[in-house]
Amino acid sequence: MDFKIYERSELIFSLCCFLGSTVSQPVVLTLPDNLVKDSPRAYWSVLGDLLGSAMQNLQNLLHLPFGCGEQNMALFTPNIYILDYLSQTQQLTEEIKSKAIGYLTAGYQRQLSYKHLDGSYSTFGHKDQHGHTWLTAFVYKxxxxxxxxxxxxxxVQSQTLIWLSNIQKPDGCFLNFGKVFNNALKGKEDDDISLTAYVISALLEAGHPVSFTVIQKGLQCIETISRERAVTTYEQALLAYTYSLVGYEDKREFFLSELSKKAKKEGGSVYWELEEWFSTKGSSSFYYHQASSADVEMTCYGLLALLSKPRLTSEELSYASQIVRWVAKQQNSRGGFSSTKDTIVALQALTLFQRLTFSKSRQNSVQIFSDQAFNTAFQVNDKNRLLLQQILLPTTKGKYMVEVSGNGCVYVQPTLRYNILLPKKSSGFSLSVYTANVFCRGLFDAKFDLVVSASYYGKRNSSNMAIIDVKMLSGFVPDRPSVKKLQEDGKVQRVEIKTTHVFFYLENVTQKEIQFSFSVKQDALVSNIKPASVQLYDYYETDEFALTEYSTPCGQMSFETSF
Structure with a gap:
C-alpha cells in the first residue's frame, strides 16, 4: 500500500490584535486513524505579520505542481505585492529586494514562452490554438x-493591449477565448459580466485611466447585462472591486450592501460562498479540509472592495478584520492557498490590509504549554515581525494552551504533518490503471506499458484543468520518449517528470472517457516492490479527485517470459 504526505494546518488565531490585554485559548490536536506508524509531526509557528509565511516561500506557495503559464504567474505576481508592501511600510531590506527581483526577472522570461505571436498568452503556450482572455489580461496588468x-x-505590452482591444465586441463585452480559470465560478448564465469586469480591472490596475475607450465600452457591457439578469454572488464581489477602481462609489456601496446580506458569519469570521447550484462543496477533500478556491477568491474580492474605499471607519475596519480572520485561516503553512488564482487575489487583499493596519512599536508575547511539562515562549517585536518562528512539539496528540499578550497583532498556527494510507475512494472522477505489453526477464530487466483511463461525473459539465499524478514503482522510471510522444500527439497538454512522479496536465476531463498509455522500465533492483499510487484531481476544486494504485506485473520472476 502506498501512502501520501498529508499536511493539516489548523489556524487558531488568524489575527490577534491586542492593546495590553491577554488572551488564552485551549487547542486540542487530533489525528486520523489510518496513519503510517511514526509519521506524525506537530509544529507551532508564530509570526508578527500575516505575510510572513508567504515571504519565506515565494517560490513554493502551493502544494500543487507548477507547469503552465497561469501557474508561473502565481509564482510571479506575489513578489510584486510583497515588494510594494515592504517598501510602503519601510521594511524592505536589500536581501529581500534582491531575491524578489530575481524571482520576477526569471518569471518574466519564463512567461514569455507562453506568449503567442499575436501578443496573447495561454496556459500551454503554442500548444493552444488561441490565447486566453483571462490569462492575457492577468499577465498584462x-x-x-x-x-x-x-x-x-x-x-510586448503594446502588442498585448492591442490584442485585448481587438477581442472587445461592439457591445463592449469581451470574447472569451480559452478556459475560465475556474469553471465553478461560472453559473447558469453567460460569463460576460465576470470576464469583462476582470479585464477592466486589469486595465485599471495596469494604470489606464477610466476614460480609456476600452474601459468605457466594458462598463457599458456590464451595465446592460446586469439589467437583463440576476447577478451572482461572485459577480457582485468582483463588481464591487471593479467599481472601486473605477471610482463609482454609489455602485460599489450598492454591491457591498448586497454582499453583506449574503455574508456567512461564523466564530468572529465573515466570508462568502458560491450559490449551491454550482458549488462543488460536499465532497471529501483530497488534501486536508480547506475552503474552495472559488470561495476564497470571491471573499477576497469583497475584501479588496471594502479596503479600497477612500476613508475607512473603525466599524468598516473591524468588519474587514473579520474577513481577514477567515481568509487567513484558509492559508496553507507555506502562505499560499488551495490553487493559483485564489492565492494571487488573497495575497493582494492581505497585503493591502496589512499596509492599512501597519503600526510600529509593537511587542507581543506568545506562550504555549501543556500538562505534559511542555512550556515555551516566543517574543514578537518590530525587529522580528517578518521572521517565522517555529518549534517542534514533543507530542502530536493532546491538549495545549496558548496565551498571547502585548500590543499589536500576532499570528499563531499549529501544523500537523503525517503520512496516511492511500484511501480507495473518489469524488467527481473515475480513474482506472492497468498494465499491458509486459516484458519480464530475470530480476533486472522489466518493461511494461501503463494504461490510464479517466472520466468526470461531478456537478459540472466538465472539470477544470486536471492533473494525473503517477508515482513510479520503486526501482522503475518512465520511458521518456513514450512520455514525450503523448505531449507531441496532443493526448495530454503537458508532462512533468519530477523525481519519482510523472505529472500529466489535462485541459479538462468530461464524461467521455479519455485514455492514454506510456512505458515504464526498470532501472534498479528492488525487492518486495510495493504498489504505487495514481491520483487525479481538479487543479482548482481539489475536493474532486480519484485515487487508485498499480503493481508490478513482473513480481520477482527469475526466468524469461513475455506475454
Missing part, C-alpha cells in the same frame, strides 16, 4: 505592475 522593479519590454 502584472507586467505593468512589475515594471517598477524589473525591465518589461514596452513592445
Amino acid at each position: 502584472s507586467f505593468a505592475q512589475a515594471k517598477r522593479y524589473i525591465y518589461i519590454d514596452d513592445k
Whole structure:
C-alpha cells in the first residue's frame, strides 16, 4: 500500500490584535486513524505579520505542481505585492529586494514562452490554438505592475493591449477565448459580466485611466447585462472591486450592501460562498479540509472592495478584520492557498490590509504549554515581525494552551504533518490503471506499458484543468520518449517528470472517457516492490479527485517470459 504526505494546518488565531490585554485559548490536536506508524509531526509557528509565511516561500506557495503559464504567474505576481508592501511600510531590506527581483526577472522570461505571436498568452503556450482572455489580461496588468522593479519590454505590452482591444465586441463585452480559470465560478448564465469586469480591472490596475475607450465600452457591457439578469454572488464581489477602481462609489456601496446580506458569519469570521447550484462543496477533500478556491477568491474580492474605499471607519475596519480572520485561516503553512488564482487575489487583499493596519512599536508575547511539562515562549517585536518562528512539539496528540499578550497583532498556527494510507475512494472522477505489453526477464530487466483511463461525473459539465499524478514503482522510471510522444500527439497538454512522479496536465476531463498509455522500465533492483499510487484531481476544486494504485506485473520472476 502506498501512502501520501498529508499536511493539516489548523489556524487558531488568524489575527490577534491586542492593546495590553491577554488572551488564552485551549487547542486540542487530533489525528486520523489510518496513519503510517511514526509519521506524525506537530509544529507551532508564530509570526508578527500575516505575510510572513508567504515571504519565506515565494517560490513554493502551493502544494500543487507548477507547469503552465497561469501557474508561473502565481509564482510571479506575489513578489510584486510583497515588494510594494515592504517598501510602503519601510521594511524592505536589500536581501529581500534582491531575491524578489530575481524571482520576477526569471518569471518574466519564463512567461514569455507562453506568449503567442499575436501578443496573447495561454496556459500551454503554442500548444493552444488561441490565447486566453483571462490569462492575457492577468499577465498584462502584472507586467505593468512589475515594471517598477524589473525591465518589461514596452513592445510586448503594446502588442498585448492591442490584442485585448481587438477581442472587445461592439457591445463592449469581451470574447472569451480559452478556459475560465475556474469553471465553478461560472453559473447558469453567460460569463460576460465576470470576464469583462476582470479585464477592466486589469486595465485599471495596469494604470489606464477610466476614460480609456476600452474601459468605457466594458462598463457599458456590464451595465446592460446586469439589467437583463440576476447577478451572482461572485459577480457582485468582483463588481464591487471593479467599481472601486473605477471610482463609482454609489455602485460599489450598492454591491457591498448586497454582499453583506449574503455574508456567512461564523466564530468572529465573515466570508462568502458560491450559490449551491454550482458549488462543488460536499465532497471529501483530497488534501486536508480547506475552503474552495472559488470561495476564497470571491471573499477576497469583497475584501479588496471594502479596503479600497477612500476613508475607512473603525466599524468598516473591524468588519474587514473579520474577513481577514477567515481568509487567513484558509492559508496553507507555506502562505499560499488551495490553487493559483485564489492565492494571487488573497495575497493582494492581505497585503493591502496589512499596509492599512501597519503600526510600529509593537511587542507581543506568545506562550504555549501543556500538562505534559511542555512550556515555551516566543517574543514578537518590530525587529522580528517578518521572521517565522517555529518549534517542534514533543507530542502530536493532546491538549495545549496558548496565551498571547502585548500590543499589536500576532499570528499563531499549529501544523500537523503525517503520512496516511492511500484511501480507495473518489469524488467527481473515475480513474482506472492497468498494465499491458509486459516484458519480464530475470530480476533486472522489466518493461511494461501503463494504461490510464479517466472520466468526470461531478456537478459540472466538465472539470477544470486536471492533473494525473503517477508515482513510479520503486526501482522503475518512465520511458521518456513514450512520455514525450503523448505531449507531441496532443493526448495530454503537458508532462512533468519530477523525481519519482510523472505529472500529466489535462485541459479538462468530461464524461467521455479519455485514455492514454506510456512505458515504464526498470532501472534498479528492488525487492518486495510495493504498489504505487495514481491520483487525479481538479487543479482548482481539489475536493474532486480519484485515487487508485498499480503493481508490478513482473513480481520477482527469475526466468524469461513475455506475454
